[in-house]
Amino acid sequence: MANIIKITDFSAPELDIYARLTEKQLFSKAHPERAVFVAESPLVISMAMDYGCQPLSLLMERKYTETTAKDIIARCSDDIPVYTGSA
Numbered sequence: 001m002a003n004i005i006k007i008t009d010f011s012a013p014e015l016d017i018y019a020r021l022t023e024k025q026l027f028s029k030a031h032p033e034r035a036v037f038v039a040e041s042p043l044v045i046s047m048a049m050d051y052g053c054q055p056l057s058l059l060m061e062r063k064y065t066e067t068t069a070k071d072i073i074a075r076c077s078d079d080i081p082v083y084t085g086s087a
Contacts, residue, residue, distance in 0.1 A: 002058065002073050002076035002078065002080040002081065003078060003079065003082065004065060004073075004082045004084055005081050005083050005084065006084055006085060007083050007085035008085075010085075014081070014083070017038065017056070017057070018059050018083075026038070036056065042068050042069055046071070046072060049072070054076075054077075055076060055080055056080070057080060058073070058076070058080065058082040059083045059084075060083075060084055061086060061087055062085060065082065
């Protein structure tokens with residue numbers, strides 16, 4: 001199971017991918033293998049994982065770790081951080 005981490009400071013650098021990076025910063029034409037995309041629904045995340053994509057991290061409200069996202073989290077390795085907090 002993934003590593004669940006409670007968010008105490010949304011300005012933390014590890015959350016840049018969700019809060020402060022632009023689409024252009026996430027995509028690299030020179031190195032497409034390093035490109036990153038952000039998926040926002042459990043269905044899209046599950047489908048991406050079915051096709052071989054592995055999350056770098058997850059961000060969600062804490063309540064979803066035991067409901068909507070429980071199966072997704074179970075598919076993640078221990079080294080994938082799951083950042084959680086309240087809305």
